[in-house]
Amino acid sequence: xxxxxxxxxxxxxxxxxxxxxxxxxxxxxxxxxxxxxxxxxxxxxxxxxxxxxxxxxxxxxxxxxxxxxxxxxxxxxxxxxxxxxxxxxxxxxxxxxxxxxxxxxxx
DNA sequence: CCCGTGACGCCAC
DNA sequence: AGTGGCGCCACGG
Numbered sequence: 433x434x435x436x437x438x439x440x441x442x443x444x445x446x447x448x449x450x451x452x453x454x455x456x457x458x459x460x461x462x463x464x465x466x467x468x469x470x471x472x473x474x475x476x477x478x479x480x481x482x483x484x485x486x487x488x489x490x491x492x493x494x495x496x497x498x499x500x501x502x503x504x505x506x507x508x509x510x511x512x513x514x515x516x517x518x519x520x521x522x523x524x525x526x527x528x529x530x531x532x533x534x535x536x537x538x539x
Numbered sequence: 540c541c542c543g544t545g546a547c548g549c550c551a552c
Numbered sequence: 553a554g555t556g557g558c559g560c561c562a563c564g565g
Contacts, residue, residue, distance in 0.1 A: 474546035
């Protein structure tokens with residue numbers, strides 16, 4: 433159903449994640465048809481232009497943690513966005529049991 | 540073209 | 553719970 437480049441498929445998957453939910457890098461990779469390529473997801477998100485409408489902040493690592501140095505400006509920015517959407521943190525991590533998006537249908 | 544780096548993930552200690 | 557090693561691979565120097 434989709435022959436586009438890995439980069440485009442990653443954008444599409446992340447765009448589907450609803451506010452109030454999160455997904456992991458590895459999960460995005462699998463949903464984009466790129467198993468074992470979690471790292472590429474981070475690489476692609478890193479290149480996103482500023483002001484993009486793609487909800488990049490809803491992507492966190494498999495441990496439920498934000499993949500930026502603790503306390504960095506980027507870390508704080510991402511956490512603020514998640515908190516605004518109702519995501520809860522237990523210490524420095526999001527309990528995936530409750531907030532991880534299960535991809536509704538496609539994937 | 541080789542090599543280090545890194546928004547990752549998994550597994551072994 | 554931390555640390556370390558490895559697989560993967562796009563990028564930049």
